[in-house]
Amino acid sequence: MTTLFQKQAKTLTIASWNVNSVRARLPVLESWLRLHNPDVVCLQETKCEDKNFPTEVFSDLGYNSAHFGQKTFNGVAILSKFPFDEIVRDIPNLEHDQARYIEAGISAFGQYFRVASIYVPNGQEVGSDKYDYKLKYLEALRLHMQHLLSYDEMALFCGDYNIAPTDNDVYDPASWHEKILCSTPERKAFAALTHLGYTDILGFVAPPPYTWWDYRAGSFQKNQGLRIDHILASPKASDRVLFNETKVDKDVRGLEKSSDHAPVIVALTL
């Protein structure tokens, strides 16, 4: 028997998945959404313009969608069972170049929270122009996340950060030593985000769950993976995280025509 004054705890599930082309991934993505039915989904590498985003497929599954895309490369989206109160495309005060960041304010069960879907540049090779761009991008992201901390909200920054935070997140640390995704400046840039006060939610799972396996050389079959997809939670959000329901859905990576990344999933109690 509940009273008017008793609040019922609700669980909110949020998933993040680099799908490596939303249109190529539709069969796998659609069946995965039907099976897991997460409340909010952050997608990266949609690889299409807004006009080609399959909005109807997701609305048929009960999702509102917000997409920020471009032709051929990059592209990020947020799907939500709850309506969007606010949508921000691109990191504010960053000169627009590539579609890699979208953020939404969402109200669920009478509570407001913020979710961002992020696709950090890969960087290609340490010392390259693309590597410099990656580090600049991470600094702009840090400044934005620092600013948002002052809002004191529940906030989740989900996506493909293209950084393995420690050697524990790499199948063969010796062969990846100071290579792209693992170099010290990249790791310092990632640590700078957690040092702001955000929690790397998957970092508490043991053993560290890999989220990406190269398509090449049978990496998945040999479990030669890296943990590069992350969910960073603000203090108010991390207080609500159900850590035993935090995971990577490795199974879907083994399906035919799947992405080279697996989805990461977190649950919050509201």
Added chain:
DNA sequence: ATGGTAGGCTCCCTA
């Protein structure tokens, strides 16, 4: 030092 696969799109780039 290089190759291996996948996606989008053009005979190559990004990952």
